Amino acid sequence: MVVCGDDGLAHRLAAELRGVYGEQVTLVVPPNERTVRPPVVGRARSASAALFDRVVSAAVGTVGRSGTAGQPPGGTGGGRADGEGVLEAAELTEAVLAEAGVARAAALALVYDDDETNIRAALTARRLNPRLRLVLRLYNRRLGQHIEDLLDQAAALAAGDDGGPGTAIEASTTVLSDADTAAPALAATAVAGTSRVVQAEGLLLRAVERPLSGDGPGTGAGLTLALLSGGDPAGADGPFGAVEQQPRLLPDDEEVRQAAGRQAVVLEHVSAPAGGEPAAPARRAMTGVPPLGSLFSRRLRWSLAVLVGCVVGLAVALWVVTRIHPLRAFYITLLDLFAIDDPAVREPLGRQLLQLLSAFVGLLLLPVLLAAALEAFGTFRTASALRKPPRGLSGHVVLLGLGKIGTRVLTRLRELNIPVVCVESDPEARGLATARRLRVPVVLGDVTQEGVLEAAQIRRAEALLAVTSSDTTNLEAVLYARTVRPDLRVVLRLYDDDFATAVYRTLRAAYPQALTRSRSVTHLAAPAFAGAMLGRQVLGAVAVERRVLLFAAIDVDGHPQLEGRTVRDAFRAGSWRVLALLGRTDTASDHVLRKGDRVVVAATRRGLAELR
Numbered sequence: 253m254v255v256c257g258d259d260g261l262a263h264r265l266a267a268e269l270r271g272v273y274g275e276q277v278t279l280v281v282p283p284n285e286r287t288v289r290p291p292v293v294g295r296a297r298s299a300s301a302a303l304f305d306r307v308v309s310a311a312v313g314t315v316g317r318s319g320t321a322g323q324p325p326g327g328t329g330g331g332r333a334d335g336e337g338v339l340e341a342a343e344l345t346e347a348v349l350a351e352a353g354v355a356r357a358a359a360l361a362l363v364y365d366d367d368e369t370n371i372r373a374a375l376t377a378r379r380l381n382p383r384l385r386l387v388l389r390l391y392n393r394r395l396g397q398h399i400e401d402l403l404d405q406a407a408a409l410a411a412g413d414d415g416g417p418g419t420a421i422e423a424s425t426t427v428l429s430d431a432d433t434a435a436p437a438l439a440a441t442a443v444a445g446t447s448r449v450v451q452a453e454g455l456l457l458r459a460v461e462r463p464l465s466g467d468g469p470g471t472g473a474g475l476t477l478a479l480l481s482g483g484d485p486a487g488a489d490g491p492f493g494a495v496e497q498q499p500r501l502l503p504d505d506e507e508v509r510q511a512a513g514r515q516a517v518v519l520e521h522v523s524a525p526a527g528g529e530p531a532a533p534a535r536r537a538m539t540g541v542p543p544l545g546s547l548f549s550r551r552l553r554w555s556l557a558v559l560v561g562c563v564v565g566l567a568v569a570l571w572v573v574t575r576i577h578p579l580r581a582f583y584i585t586l587l588d589l590f591a592i593d594d595p596a597v598r599e600p601l602g603r604q605l606l607q608l609l610s611a612f613v614g615l616l617l618l619p620v621l622l623a624a625a626l627e628a629f630g631t632f633r634t635a636s637a638l639r640k641p642p643r644g645l646s647g648h649v650v651l652l653g654l655g656k657i658g659t660r661v662l663t664r665l666r667e668l669n670i671p672v673v674c675v676e677s678d679p680e681a682r683g684l685a686t687a688r689r690l691r692v693p694v695v696l697g698d699v700t701q702e703g704v705l706e707a708a709q710i711r712r713a714e715a716l717l718a719v720t721s722s723d724t725t726n727l728e729a730v731l732y733a734r735t736v737r738p739d740l741r742v743v744l745r746l747y748d749d750d751f752a753t754a755v756y757r758t759l760r761a762a763y764p765q766a767l768t769r770s771r772s773v774t775h776l777a778a779p780a781f782a783g784a785m786l787g788r789q790v791l792g793a794v795a796v797e798r799r800v801l802l803f804a805a806i807d808v809d810g811h812p813q814l815e816g817r818t819v820r821d822a823f824r825a826g827s828w829r830v831l832a833l834l835g836r837t838d839t840a841s842d843h844v845l846r847k848g849d850r851v852v853v854a855a856t857r858r859g860l861a862e863l864r
Contacts, residue, residue, distance in 0.1 A: 253785055254352045256280040256344055256373065257363035260747060261389070261430055264778045265361060273786065273861040278352050280339045344373045349380060359385040359785040363430075367392055371399055374425075378403050382410030386425045387784045391656055396427035426784040430777035435660035437776055437795045439668065441769050442649050442661075442717040442743045457803070457831065457852075458520045459794045464512050475831070476508045477501070477854055478517040478796045499797050501856050504825040517796055519831065519854070555620050562613050563589060566606060573602040589614040638684065641673045641693040646712035648673055652699050652729055653720035654683025657745065657773055661719060666690050673708045675699050699729045705736070715741040723747050727755060734763055741767045747774070776800060779857055786860075791852065802860055805834065808849040811863060818842050822851075827859030 253275050255266045262281060269275040341348040344364070354360055354377050362370040362377075367390050374388055386403060390396040407423035459477060479500040500507060508516070563585060571581035588610035599607075648671035651662055658674070659682060665672050674687050674694045687694050697704040699720075710716065716733050718726035723746050730742045742759075746752035752770045759768045776793055779800050783790035789805040808814045814822045814830070820841040822830045833843065834850045845851065855863065 253359045253361070254278045254280065254349075254354055254357045255361045255363065256349075256352070257361070257365075257389075258282050259363075259365055259774075261363045261774045261777060261781070262361075264774045265363060265781050268778045268782045268857070269785065272857045273782065278337055278339060278357075280341055280344065280348065280352050282342055283340050344369060346376050346380070349373065349377055354384065355381050357381065357384060359387065359787075361387040361389075361781055361785055363387075363389040363781065365389075367395070371395075374399065374403060378406050378410075382407050383423045385423060385785060385787060387781055388425070388427045389430060389781070390427050391429055391431060393427075393429065393432070396429070400425045400427045424787065428777075428780055428784060429660075430773055430781075431656045431660040433780050433793065434657060434771070434773040434776040435664045437793070438657070438661050438717065438719060438743065438745070438771055439664040439670075441771060441795070442665070442715045442741070459517050460520060461515055462518055464508065464514055464516050475519040475829075476503060476516050477519050477794070477801060477829075479503050479507065479511050480515040480517065480797060499799060500826070501796060501799060501801055502824075502826055502829050502854065502859070504823075507825070517794065517801075552620070552624055556624065559613065559617050559620060566610050566613065570603070570606050573600070573606065585610055589617065638688060638694040638696070639691055641695065641707065641709050645671065645673070645693075645709050647671065647714045648709065648712075650675065650705070650708045650710055650713045650716045650733075652716070652718040652726065653745075654678075654681045654687060654694075655719075655721060656682070657719045659683035659686050661717065662686060662690070662692065666692065673713070675704060675708050700725060700732075705729065705733060710736055710740075713737070713740065715743065717743045719745040723751060730759070734759070734766070738763055739766050743769045743771060745773060746770050747772060771795065779860075782857075783860060800857070802855050802857065803831075803852060804855060804860060805850060805852055806863065808845045808851060809847045813863060814845050814851065815847060816844065818844055824859065824862075826856065827862060828853050828855035 253269055255262050255269070255277055256279075257263075257265070258281065262279065266277045266279045269277045339348070339352050344362075349360075360374075360377050360381075362373050364370050364373075370388050370390060374386055377384055377386065384407075388396065388399065390399070403425040404423075407425070411423065461480070464476070464479075481499050503511070566589075567578070567582040567585040570576070570585055571578050574581065576584075585606075588607045649665060651658060651665070651672055651674045654662065654674055654676040658676075662672060662674060662683060663686060672692050674683070674692055676684065676694060676696060677698045679696055684694065693708075695704060695707045697707070699705060710733055716730060718729050720726055726744050726746065730744055733740055733742065744752070744755070746755065752772070756768060756770055759766075776795060779793055779802050780790045783802060783804060791803045791805055793803070794801045806814070813824070813828075818841065819830050819833070822845060830845070830851050830853050832852045833845075834852060853863070
């Protein structure tokens with residue numbers, strides 16, 4: 253397999269394929285001076301120190317299968333191995349792809365940060381190897397769908413030309429986005445009680461955290477997917493600071509019975525409405541005209557209401573004094589109000605006093621009407637501008653960073669009807685247009701500067717979600733926020749695992765009553781990319797503390813671990829569990845899986861590798 257990229261996702265994906273699935277991988281990266289430091293991965297899942305050294309060495313590309321430490325096999329100065337090694341290239345040209353062995357590879361992952369680079373390389377690779385399984389990292393989802401259809405059609409035509417009708421071909425194209433993969437987990441982590449959802453062809457599954465009752469698995473609690481580490485009963489990332497006690501993924505019934513009182517990740521089925529689509533939360537229609545309440549401030553609306561009340565009161569008083577028709581009384585009051593020449597010279601004294609009072613109210617009304625006109629004009633003029641956090645806002649989520657990840661997280665939070673205030677230092681950030689469209693308040697400024705978080709109403713916020721691309725910026729923002737609100741729930745996006753471990757332990761020790769969580773985008777996204785390279789339809793991933801549980805749709809045909817077994821027997825504790833049979837609503841535990849069935853399984857990374 254070939255992995256091409258220019259950031260941490262490429263290194264983590266290569267380590268995932270080598271260390272977990274045992275694949276031979278050629279990693280294509282830019283020269284050393286342009287390559288970011290690869291993450292340290294594989295420690296949590298290594299069975300021994302030797303395996304850990306192998307995974308880390310594979311991640312940084314210093315050891316090949318047939319090479320020595322510090323020198324990639326197949327030559328010096330970057331070089332390449334026959335099936336496993338590192339190839340350095342400033343640009344991903346056709347010659348580089350050929351040297352990496354794309355013509356003989358089973359799968360190619362293009363995970364550059366630039367969509368155009370990935371698309372150009374995918375078109376070239378499909379021509380070099382029509383049977384190649386392609387996995388692309390694209391941020392533009394609509395363009396990704398078109399590219400996926402185009403490349404699949406090209407592969408089908410090439411298969412017909414090369415082998416004639418009926419020739420079997422494993423070529424497929426999968427377009428994924430690390431932002432889309434990680435955003436649901438990040439958004440769910442920031443909000444207490446928010447469920448993590450996995451969708452599979454109309455089936456809607458939800459994973460929630462709750463204590464086990466001890467009545468046995470599936471009794472009022474749904475299906476238990478994982479037992480959280482007992483060191484942190486609040487559900488924070490326990491193994492992040494307690495390596496000696498890891499969470500238990502996919503436990504058997506006996507383990508669940510013995511874990512009464514512990515926190516667990518439980519799977520629930522959410523019924524979808526007619527049509528198979530899940531019910532979307534109610535959202536305000538986005539139109540070009542702002543709502544009436546946003547045109548005028550609350551103080552101005554109260555001023556107008558008081559003046560209208562005065563006009564009505566004056567009209568009633570005039571009707572009582574003069575005994576004229578009520579409509580005529582209202583009409584004369586308006587004439588007096590706007591100073592239209594109709595003096596009550598020969599009228600009774602009460603009528604004259606009311607006329608003077610009406611003229612005085614009219615003088616008060618003119619500046620209010622002018623203020624209303626100017627305010628409405630300003631609202632329309634700034635309808636496309638960024639909103640400021642309103643006064644009195646509370647219970648919201650403060651989101652730091654509106655890059656690729658932050659934009660997807662913002663969209664996810666708004667889909668869940670969660671109030672958000674964004675903080676962004678770059679006035680040209682890609683997420684500002686999304687925030688403007690969703691009418692989300694934004695504070696422009698460096699979060700490390702004093703007063704920026706205060707402008708985002710951090711003192712009354714429910715959670716802080718720091719997803720900028722800088723670890724130090726995220727850490728500095730969280731530390732400052734904790735000095736302001738010691739009980740604030742914080743979620744950090746940290747790149748380096750060792751650094752994240754030290755940060756987590758210190759924060760949990762300093763603030764034991766507050767929830768602190770850490771998420772790595774590459775850590776959440778790599779399993780989905782690896783599964784797609786192996787030909788699996790990975791539906792989603794659920795973060796279980798610092799581990800990941802994968803959901804995949806698998807054809808039963810050809811899997812001895814599934815075919816011919818019942819749903820109950822097709823279960824291996826700690827590896828995989830069959831959750832549902834697609835196309836059926838009455839799946840029972842004694843149903844025998846046969847050829848042609850398609851199931852949804854929850855699996856660990858190693859479990860998905862064994863199913864292969």
